[in-house]
Amino acid sequence: MKQSWTKKQLTLWMIGACLSAGLSTAWAGDAAPTLTYSWPTNAGPLDPRGYSPNQMYAQAMVYEPLVRYTAQGTLEPWLATSWTVSADGKTYTFTLRDGVTFSDGSLFNAAAAKANLDAVLANSKRHQWMELVSTLERVEAPDEHTLVLVLKHPYYPTLMELAQVRPLRFAAPEAKPGVPVGTGPWVLTQTRRGEFDRFERNPHYWGPKPGYGSVLVKVISDPDSRAIALQTGEIDLIQGADGEISPGTFVRLRDSGFKTAISAPLATRTVAMNTGLAPTNELAVRQAINQAVDKDTIIAKVLHGQEPRADALFASNMPYADLGLKALPYDPEQAKKNLEAAGWKVPEGKRIREKNGQPLSIELVFLGPSALQKNLAEIIQGELAKVGIDVKLRAEEDGALVQRQREGKFGMIFADTWGAPYDPHSFVSSMRYAGHADYMAQLGLPMKAAIDRKIAEVLGETDAGKRADDYREILTTLHDQAVYLPISHLTAISVSGKNVDNVQFGSTLFDVPFEVMHPTTGKP
Secondary structure, three states: OOOOOOHHHHHHHHHHHHOOOOOOOOOOOOOOOEEEEEEOOOOOOOOOOOOOOOOHHHHHHHOOOOEEEOOOOOEEEOOEEEEEEOOOOOEEEEEEOOOOEOOOOOEOOHHHHHHHHHHHHHOHHHHOOOHHHHHEEEEEEEEOOEEEEEEOOOOOOHHHHHOOOOOOOOEOOOOOOOOOOEOOOEEEEEEEOOOEEEEEEOOOOOOOOOOOOEEEEEEOOOHHHHHHHHHOOOOOEEEEOOOOOOHHHHHHHHHOOOEEEEOOOOEEEEEEEOOOOOOOOOHHHHHHHHHHOOHHHHHHHOOOOOOOEOOOOOOOOOOOOOOOOOOOOOOHHHHHHHHHHOOOEOOOOOOOOEEOOEEOEEEEEEEOOOHHHHHHHHHHHHHHHOOOOEEEEEEEOHHHHHHHHHHOOOOEEEOOOOOOOOOOHHHHHHOOOOOOHHHHHHOOOOOHHHHHHHHHHHHHOOOHHHHHHHHHHHHHHHHHOOOEEEEEEEOOEEEEOOOEEOOOOOOOOOOOOHHHOEEOOOOO
């Protein structure tokens, strides 16, 4: 779908092009320059164990894990320099990095790490989506540099879950309530609601000194306004995988001389269908939806070829997901025949199918502030209308959308996977808990209880071969039941002016590695 541009936007676009790809003066001549970024909302209070409104990119700037996920899909030592696992798979012993302090100067040691993990266990119901929390029996700190995690039973994704952004990262135990104090390279020093968040370089950071003295994150909710801010030099960098700018705008910025990049696939862009609510409770309807949506055209015209096509819930490069699952081919005529066979007929003089006097009408819920989701929803609406399915679009703000997920108040809803290091184990684990869109989407399946039991089994399975078999059963069942409409594999984009160097992608959807970036003129 073509993007609409106002005269003012076009004028500013031309101005931006004349400014040599957004040359910023925010750092020129400063000893400790500032990198200016933008995000749709404020960073939030930055509780290391908190969820919304805490923004994950910001939590990752301030708090660090024991082990870190790499772009190669492996784990590397971070706040822990090494670890061992007992023969029975139930005890993990970590040696903590020496000489690490929190940003307030207090010492990071085993006692501090234990205090943080104990706080998670004390509120375990809140974090039940993460299986490690319910599996963790106790935490021990036998000496200053040794941390021991004792599990109730073996849990193979333990290290992967310790690498996640939240809730198993570490804040200074003695920090004042509401003051975010971590061991990471950045410290949140100033927030103005609706305007910006400022992060300063952590003077006590144990790792390499970041090239910028501070990161100013301006609150810009509108993707077009964000692009204009880059062009006029108000910001230096756009990066993310959540529709920060439209794919079309990315192409225009690239062609006008900005430095651009696209990451490797990180997760799956998908729509979940409610199996417990008519008419998507019918397998024939869900299959017809998969057959009626032309994903290749969506990728070409809406995503401008920036994301590869998805035919299953997880990409084949994700652990245990290379199963050879085949998507139903794009075939709107076959979709019509299948709907006819299921009793959904087009009454004379009408365009929308009916059965027993009820129209074939489905509500598709999407995130209102996301221009990309809106575009995708409108394309899906048009595609399904061609086969006689009426799609009513429902735009919701973030909080209202989450509430609809929890209550199952949707026919279809955008429900992207979480990417590494969450896929597949954490994402699959969350399917068992009410409050997640996937749980509600699957609730109407006759084999839902069996799926949940199999998920519990796979997470505790110590035999890799048996684990692979269990994943095959889970993912094949969900695929055959057409619970999801996979569209594409999510990528992150990056656009920057010529004043920013060494722009890299994080290893997950949720982190932006500001600490490795520096001004083109060199590090301070």
